[in-house]
Amino acid sequence: MIHLPEAFCERMRGLLGDQYGEFIASYDRDRVQGLRLNGLKTAGPESSPRDLARKIEQEAGFELQPIPWVRDGFYYREEDRPGKHPYHEAGAYYIQEPSAMAVVELMDPVPGDRVLDLCAAPGGKTTHIASRLKGKGFLLSNEIHPARAKILSQNVERMGVQNAVVTNEAPERLAPRFPEFFDKIVVDAPCSGEGMFRKDPQAADQWSPDHVAMCAARQGDILDQAAGMLKPGGRMVYSTCTFAPEENEGTVLHFLERHPDFEVEAVEGYEGFDCGKPRWAGVDPETEPGGQLARTFRIFPHRLEGEGHYMAVLKKKGEAPETAEFWAGPRMAVRKQMELLKDFADFCRENLAEAEWLADQDSYVLFGDQLYLTPREMPEMAGLKVVRPGLHLGTLKKNRFEPSHALALALRPEQARISLRLKPQEGPVLRYLKGETLDLNSLEGGLTSNGAGKGWVLVCAGDYSLGWAKLTGQIFKNHYPKGLRWV
Template identity: 35%
Template sequence: MTNLPENYQKKMKDLLQDQYGNYLQSFSNPVAYGLRINTTKISVEDFLKISPFHLKPIPWTTNGFYYDENDKPSKHPFYYAGLYYLQEPSAMIPAQVLPIEEGDLVLDACAAPGGKSTEILNKLNGSGCLISNDISASRAQALLHNIEKWGCQNVFVASEDISKLSSFYPDTFDKILIDAPCSGEGMFHKDPSLIKSWIERGNQYYVSIQKEIVKSALSMLKEGGQMVYSTCTFSKEENEDIIDYMLSICPQLKLLSIDLYDSFERGIQHPECIRIYPHKVKGEGHFTTLLQKGEKQSKEKQIVSINSIQNEWIQDFFSHVNKTFSNGTFEIRKEKLYFIPNFNTKRIRLLRSGLYIGDCKKNRFEPSQAFAMHLKKEEFDSTIDFSKEDERVIRYLKGETIQVSSKLKGWVLICVEGYPLGFGKIDKGTIKNKYAQGWRWK
């Protein structure tokens, strides 16, 4: 069992009382592994038909499944096709709880590495807009990669201080998700290295950070908007006390009840909140609450704005694309083509605006890896589709040149079992590999 500090053990014994022994016993349980299906690319039913893994439903999700550690889903072509995201099962709860509707404007305030943002994009289903933000520029790079693999166009990836965001976007967002930085007590089982940080910093270190984040977030939440606050810690100071702080600074705020799963514990003084303990569920520790700011308001209709790009090389490439774009504009920035959602990002620090489509080179256009992940097979008129067992799939993912029996010429969309992986350029049966170097199979 993990060597827990004595003062932590005392605190947990006071909190759990007669359940404390069961909590200690949970440290000898195996770690639970989960994947969540990308329903913007494939339905749950269709994924289960082609899945080679040993999957069991995670009971508090609609598209999450436990998998066996020996399955190794990160070493499968379907992972590179963006058909699922690997995520700790309890960490799926916050995005599941947030009642996102199509057309919503959503902020994921502490988004890296992207698990919750990708589920928000599932719920938006190509509509509305997500601002996926993380203050750490290095963590935001991983966030960007996971967002691009998910294949959505209605998202901005930002790396900005939330207090600065709040100065630009008062009363703006329909929904906000805050998975706050915390002391990580709920993850001691999965990642014992967090214990050292807990000893050095304790709980109070995070409280001021959490208060600043929720204060800024509440100012950005629309009247009638809803917000999830979550942590992966058991600390009352970082959970219920933060909820009390929010209620004190925002009188119109109210808690909404969460009814996901019978084995979740209720909050210490707020029964609407849920506490997830590893001795009660197959997953790590978590705290989640859902709040609403005043009464729900009617939503304005989205404005549709589409422009065309006057560039013969782009137009020639897009003659092969069978796809409709809406609620945004095409824009060339520094010889790169983007499709940018209708949202004013003002002066915030962005890693990516909308969908990066490709590069405008001299006398040619080269589509991006992100655009390949955005397309469906039927949306490009020149495709090569391999079975998942074909050894050329791995060779393609490693960046190698591959041979096929085909009379196609020019850009082709490389797929596995009908799901895009990336682009290549084909001539006389030889495919010159255009799979992005930073994405390759290792």
């Protein structure tokens, strides 16, 4: 039994009234667990999320049930352990708490949008946004803590995201650089984490009313910075994983008082998220001026199968401006140094069946000997802490180009001249993930060669790319990164 702070219980009793008993009883139940299919890897022109889930069920042996409020989200059983499956390493899905998936559903990003995920680690919402952008548009994914920014960058890589830039900055450093730049913003704010008590009992031990107040003040500051980066007519989703009204309705109410150019947008189809429009600090959302707080959403664990979340969709008043070209400035003079890209061009011609990477040479950036493909709308980032300026293509070495693991994860099997499709739960794929050399003679099929008999091979778990190997004769030399190898 989780020990819940008495002050927390008293507040929840007042907030929920006759539903309090059901709420407390939810802590005696097992927590629910979910995964979200990666639309960048699993989407097919004629496949629904349910069809794709069935395919993964059959190939991985999972049992998946749809999460009602997200079209590509599914509950899984604890015994399935999807985090220990090759499909996880291939980025076929992202393990994410079910209620957290609602945030991007409410924001509804579409291909071509410019989107900011301001408090992005570990990357659940960023990778969800990226799957909806489908490689078109610009995604800035930011995290203020360096260690968490590194984890965020790793998840962006694993999910095969091409059009995201990862930064490690404070919101007040970003705001002057992106005035009214973004169509949509997510602020999944640092909070007191009350919705995580069942998942992490230590969070309950660290809870205090003072911590709630501190979080509420910090959330207001973050929202103020985000407000200036949103275009007129743009949409910002504010969310927390706490039940504290001071951090939820209170933060939104004070934000609206400071920013009369914003209003809470009514979003249809999510009525099951609220919980009787609970009162906050004497303010009844039904009678509050404009009734705006009644348009915000809550997920409670006794009402829905999720740990807990609060969400408000904030619309900036005014008309959205015409999208103008936003030239990013000089790209490290790559045009004047095309000889540096010759080895990369040779690699593409010899190893890729589709070499569309060569179509936009202004989007290449070279950091030392590391080559990146940056999003076309990436603005000048000089002076900012950029963890990942786009898709890492690989390393320019003397007279050769060595592709990155990120490039492998961003490719589909048919985009490589040689691909090796390994069955997802059998010995060869597990040996590959452990860093072992593979012998072609010991494999039963799976090798597809499009006019090439040697060179770089895209190794896949089923239909999903895992990494590189180098084929010489009958031997696949393993290039799976040492830091990722299974023990």
